[in-house]
Amino acid sequence: MKEESTDFIRQRISEDLATGKLKGEVVTRFPPEPNGYLHIGHAKSICLNFGVAEQFGGFTYLRFDDTNPEKESDEYVQAIIRDVAWLGFDWGDRLTHASDYFQKLYDFAEDLIRDGKAYICSLSGEEIRAGRGTLTEPGQDSPYRNRAVEENLDMFRRMRAGEFSDGAHVLRAKIDMASPNINLRDPVLYRIRHATHQRTGDTWCIYPMYDYTHCICDALEGITHSLCTLEFEDHRPLYDWVLDNINVNIHPPQIEFSRLGLEYTVMSKRLLQRLVEENRVDGWDDPRMPTIAGLRRRGVTPGAIRDFCRRVGVTKQDNVVEMSLLEFCIRQDLESASPRAMVVLDPLKVTLTNYAEDNETLEAPWHPQQDHLGRRSIPFGPNLFIEREDFAEVPPKKFKRLSPGEMVRLRYGYIIRCDEVIKDFDGRITELRCSYFRDSKSGADTSGLKPKGVIHWVAAEASVPVRVRLYERLFREPAPSGSTFLQDLNPESMRVVEARAEPAIMDSVETRFQFERTGYFCRDSELENVFNRTVTLRDSWKP
RNA sequence: UGGGGUGUCGCCAAGUGGUAAGGCACCGGGUUUUGAUCCCGGCAUUCGCAGGUUCGAAUCCUGCCACCCCAGCCA
Numbered sequence: 001m002k003e004e005s006t007d008f009i010r011q012r013i014s015e016d017l018a019t020g021k022l023k024g025e026v027v028t029r030f031p032p033e034p035n036g037y038l039h040i041g042h043a044k045s046i047c048l049n050f051g052v053a054e055q056f057g058g059f060t061y062l063r064f065d066d067t068n069p070e071k072e073s074d075e076y077v078q079a080i081i082r083d084v085a086w087l088g089f090d091w092g093d094r095l096t097h098a099s100d101y102f103q104k105l106y107d108f109a110e111d112l113i114r115d116g117k118a119y120i121c122s123l124s125g126e127e128i129r130a131g132r133g134t135l136t137e138p139g140q141d142s143p144y145r146n147r148a149v150e151e152n153l154d155m156f157r158r159m160r161a162g163e164f165s166d167g168a169h170v171l172r173a174k175i176d177m178a179s180p181n182i183n184l185r186d187p188v189l190y191r192i193r194h195a196t197h198q199r200t201g202d203t204w205c206i207y208p209m210y211d212y213t214h215c216i217c218d219a220l221e222g223i224t225h226s227l228c229t230l231e232f233e234d235h236r237p238l239y240d241w242v243l244d245n246i247n248v249n250i251h252p253p254q255i256e257f258s259r260l261g262l263e264y265t266v267m268s269k270r271l272l273q274r275l276v277e278e279n280r281v282d283g284w285d286d287p288r289m290p291t292i293a294g295l296r297r298r299g300v301t302p303g304a305i306r307d308f309c310r311r312v313g314v315t316k317q318d319n320v321v322e323m324s325l326l327e328f329c330i331r332q333d334l335e336s337a338s339p340r341a342m343v344v345l346d347p348l349k350v351t352l353t354n355y356a357e358d359n360e361t362l363e364a365p366w367h368p369q370q371d372h373l374g375r376r377s378i379p380f381g382p383n384l385f386i387e388r389e390d391f392a393e394v395p396p397k398k399f400k401r402l403s404p405g406e407m408v409r410l411r412y413g414y415i416i417r418c419d420e421v422i423k424d425f426d427g428r429i430t431e432l433r434c435s436y437f438r439d440s441k442s443g444a445d446t447s448g449l450k451p452k453g454v455i456h457w458v459a460a461e462a463s464v465p466v467r468v469r470l471y472e473r474l475f476r477e478p479a480p481s482g483s484t485f486l487q488d489l490n491p492e493s494m495r496v497v498e499a500r501a502e503p504a505i506m507d508s509v510e511t512r513f514q515f516e517r518t519g520y521f522c523r524d525s526e527l528e529n530v531f532n533r534t535v536t537l538r539d540s541w542k543p
Numbered sequence: 544u545g546g547g548g549u550g551u552c553g554c555c556a557a558g559u560g561g562u563a564a565g566g567c568a569c570c571g572g573g574u575u576u577u578g579a580u581c582c583c584g585g586c587a588u589u590c591g592c593a594g595g596u597u598c599g600a601a602u603c604c605u606g607c608c609a610c611c612c613c614a615g616c617c618a
Contacts, residue, residue, distance in 0.1 A: 006557090033618050068617060125616055132614055136545045139614090170616050180546040182614050191616035210618050234547050234613050256548085258611090263554085269618095311566060313556055315549090318611055322554045325567045335580060342577095369580070400578065409576055442576065454576045516577045541578040 007314035009048065009255055013056060013225055026058030027224045030084065031098075031214065033065045034076035034198070036269035037284040037291045038083045040305065040326075041260040047309040048257070049227055050089040061221055062091040066099050067213050069197035077198070079284070083292040088302045096221065098213050099199045105208045105216055106160065108246045109171060109190060113152045117245050118189060119145060120155040121172045128170070131177075132185050138178035139185045145174060159192055162205045166192050173212075175241060183238045187211060215239040219250040226252040229259045230316060260312060261320035264473035264490075265290045266480055280489060281474075287532050288474045288493050298471065299512055299522025299534030304333040320479060330535045334512060334520045339366035339373050342411060342456040343501040343515040343531075345468055347385035349431040349460065352416065355382035359459070362442070364412040376504040379462035380413055385500050387517075390455040391432060393421060396543045400453030402432070407451040411516060415440035415451050456516045463500035467530045468521065470495040499531075 006014075016022035028049040032038060038046075053060040062084060066072050084091070098105075112118035121144045123131065133139035147155075159169055171190035179185055189212040194205045215238075218226045226239075233256045243251045260267060266275075267290060275281045275289070284291050287298035295305065308329040312321055359381040366373035386402070395403040402408040407417045420433035440447040472493050480488040505513060511523045512534070519537050524530040 031618090035618080065618065071617075121616095128616075129614075134545085134614060137614095138545090167616065172616095182546080185614085188616050193616085207616095209616075214618085230548070231612055232618090236547090258549085311555075313566095315556075317549060317556085319555065322567070325555070328567060331579090340577080368575090368577080398578090411576065413576095445576095451576090453578075456577075514577085514579080517579075518577090537577075537579050539578070 005051075005310060005313070007257075008316075009225070009227060009257060009314055010052060010055065012255060013052060016224075017056065022224055025224070026053055026056040027060070027222050028053045028058065028227060029061040029063050029218065029221060029223050031061075031063045031065045031217075032080050033068070033071075034073065034080060035068070035071040036076060036273055037079050037293055039267055039269070039272065039289075039291045040262065040295065040308075041267040041290075043087060043292060043305050044260045044309045044312065044314075045227070045229070046084055046087060046089060047306055048314055051310075052225070052227075058224070059094060060089070060091055061094040061096055061223070063095075063217060063221070064097040064099075065210070065214065065217075066097050066197070066199060067207050067210060069193060069195040069207065072198055074198045079293065083296075086296060086302055087292065087305060094221075096217075097199060098208075098217050099197060101213075101217055101220055102200060102204055102208070104220065105213060106206075108216060109208070109212075110153065110156065111246055112173070112189075113156055113171070114149060115245070116149055116174065118152070118171055118173050119147050120152050120159070120169050121145070121186075121188075122169045125167060128188070132182065133177070135182070141177050142172070142186065145177075145186070156190075159190070159206050160204070162194070164192055166194055168192060171206075173238075173241070175238075181234060181237055183211070183235050184241070187238060211235055211238045212242055215242045215252075215254075216246070216248070218252045219243055219248040222250055223252045226254045228254060228256055230256045231259075232256055256316065257314050258316050258318055260309075261318070261479075262290060262326065263320055263323045263478045264475045264480075266475070266482075266485060268482070271482065271485060274486075278486075280486065287469070288471055290474075297522075297525055298532050299334075299520065300330055301333050301512075304330045307333065323473065327535050331520065331538065334514065334534070336367075336370055338512050338514045338520060339376075339505075339508065339510050340364075340368065340516050341502055341505045341513045342378070342458055343466070343468070343499050343505075343513075343518070343521070344385045344387050344456065344458045344463075345470075345497050345499045345515075345518060346388040347458075347500050348388040348391060348429065350384040350386050350416070350457070351431060351433050352382045352384070352436045353419065353433050354435045359462070362412055364442075376502075376508075378412060378502055378504065379459045381459045381461060383460035384410070384457050385460055385463065386410075386432075386455055386457045388429075391418070391429070393429070398543065401455055402434075407437075407449060409440070409442070409451045409454045410457045411454050412442045413457065414438070414442070415445075415447060415449050456518075458500045458502050460500075462503055464503050464506050465529070466499050466501045467527075468497045468499045468533065469524075469530065470497060470533045501531075 030049045131140045170188045172186045175184045285293035362378045390401040414436045416434040416436045422431040476490045477488040520534040521531040
């Protein structure tokens with residue numbers, strides 16, 4: 001079994017347990033906002049939160065951070081639930097929503113007002129921004145900062161009752177307009193939004209802000225370690241301020257770690273959403289997307305993603321992980337589990353001029369090392385297809401495939417020799433005329449011939465036409481810039497090819513295969529006779 | 544130039560005063576009817592830089608430098 005990781009967060013939890021600071025179970029939460037699909041960066045957080053709880057014998061909430069009705073929807077909620085479950089994590093009955101706590105949140109807000117720690121500010125959005133100061137200059141107190149408690153309470157209730165229009169007033173915390181930390185310059189706690197919430201409908205027209213909501217939900221759920229990404233580090237004093245100023249007896253520590261960066265893609269819901277909305281990809285589950293749904297449709301396994309997240313680690317360092325690590329994890333997980341098949345992606349006709357038999361049937365294991373996967377039949381005949389790139393009229397040095405006058409073994413079949421190359425008027429090769437060696441049958445080879453290499457092939461008539469989608473990186477730049485990322489898109493991120501597959505895979509119940517010598521492929525979940533290339537095979541051939 | 548962070552091999556990442564783990568990538572070599580898998584071996588005298596403390600420093604101190612985040616009624 002894999003040894004358990006010990007990143008700084010797990011070390012911290014171990015300490016809390018050892019010093020008695022934490023008694024009882026470790027409780028974490030994964031708190032997505034349902035305003036988009038989850039991506040592999042979220043997977044890192046999911047693996048961390050669920051992994052930590054599992055490792056220390058606790059549990060994890062799946063909590064939707066649904067405080068902004070204008071951007072959130074049930075479609076996203078359902079997609080997120082599906083993705084977290086698919087990744088292999090179980091939240092039991094601990095599926096919650098920030099909106100479950102709207103009334104409690106509201107009550108705490110009234111408490112803050114009564115305590116003189118929050119006030120209704122009637123400045124406009126621009127005025128509030130202007131009054132906030134800058135990074136180097138302190139802000140100015142709002143003229144409403146010292147509004148009387150009773151008036152604040154009355155106005156807050158009227159806000160809730162729907163007496164005001166959007167933006168007319170907000171509830172602000174009374175902290176310090178001169179704080180060097182901008183988040184402490186009387187942050188907005190509640191705003192008016194006459195919008196229908198995907199869960200609470202029109203019950204509310206005021207909605208709490210993230211900073212106010214998140215910490216209270218954590219406390220109410222008894223979260224013992226509130227893990228989030230680095231950009232919230234500056235918000236920690238506010239997280240602490242809220243919990244210190246309301247009547248709760250739980251105060252989880254917020255611990256921040258760095259987000260995952262991955263080469264040749266973007267990891268921002270906003271940018272991913274643009275790709276979807278501007279039809280640069282075919283939806284959130286386009287196999288080129290770094291979304292969980294995209295990776296799934298591409299054929300990536302949950303285990304590969306979990307392994308990737310484990311190998312990537314958890315630190316506070318900014319990082320951009322190379323795609324080769326993800327690919328390694330995918331190949332490793334697929335290698336022993338995937339049945340093999342022969343599929344010719346770019347067919348070149350081969351005619352065996354001396355093949356006089358009736359068509360015959362060969363047999364091969366589904367996997368060269370995994371006998372338990374069984375065997376399959378492979379039809380053979382005088383008319384074949386081989387991979388166009390497995391033939392070279394003028395072979396480069398160390399070429400182990402077919403060329404004029406040379407021999408090659410057809411995998412699980414016979415040895416053939418290329419005798420003649422047929423071309424059309426444009427000089428394009430249209431057919432190879434070859435002879436086969438009858439006594440060289442795989443497993444019963446008495447020919448004594450020693451061909452340089454082995455290639456995959458398919459019988460022309462018996463093979464099945466399938467459409468194969470070959471994916472490349474979505475972006476041509478390792479780190480697409482947020483502002484010009486559309487220009488960085490790789491125009492060749494998907495190539496569709498009409499291939500010929502051995503018939504056995506059409507009868508198989510498997511969805512993932514290794515197409516020998518070309519890569520790992522997955523039957524598309526939506527489209528008939530379509531296979532997606534999950535990842536290529538490692539290729540160490542260098543001419 | 545205010546505040547908050549981060550700097551260890553191409554990319555991740557251990558290391559918490561005792562003399563630089565590991566993974567990916569890469570480079571050799573072996574096995575192989577997938578140029579796959581698998582197996583062996585190689586790969587940081589040096590930890591952003593410069594000083595200092597110490598018998599001893601990636602780890603402690605001082606000063607620089609670089610990069611990331613923050614001025615939503617987003618999360």
